[in-house]
Amino acid sequence: MHLRRPSPSDLPFHRKLANGTHLYRVHSLERFTELQRVGKRWVVHEVRARSYPELLLIVSLFHGDDERYLPIEASEFEEVLRLAGPDGAEGG
Secondary structure (H helix, E strand, O other), rough: OOOOOHHHHOOOOEEOOOOOOOOEEEEOOOOEEEEEEEOEEEEEEEEEEEOOHHHHHHHHHHHHHOOOOOOOHHHHHHHHHHHOOOOOOOOO
C-alpha cells in the first residue's frame, strides 16, 4: 500500500505519540520539531529530515500510523514548547 505524502496545504500539522511522551510539529516535508519528555523535563529537537527513516517518520505522523500518532491542536504543542523553554523545564 502506498501512502500519500503530505502536500504543502497540509502543513504545518501537529501530532503526539499515543503515550504522550513525544509531541511533533511538522513544518515541511523536510523539517519537524519534536518535544520529548525525559523524566520531568521536555527536550526540544529541531530535525532536518535528510535520511530515509526521518522522511518516513513524517509520512507516518501525517497518516497516524495505526493510531500510534494522534492529532493535537497547535495550542497543546505550543504550551509544552513554552514549558520546555530554551533548556527544557520541569513539567507538572
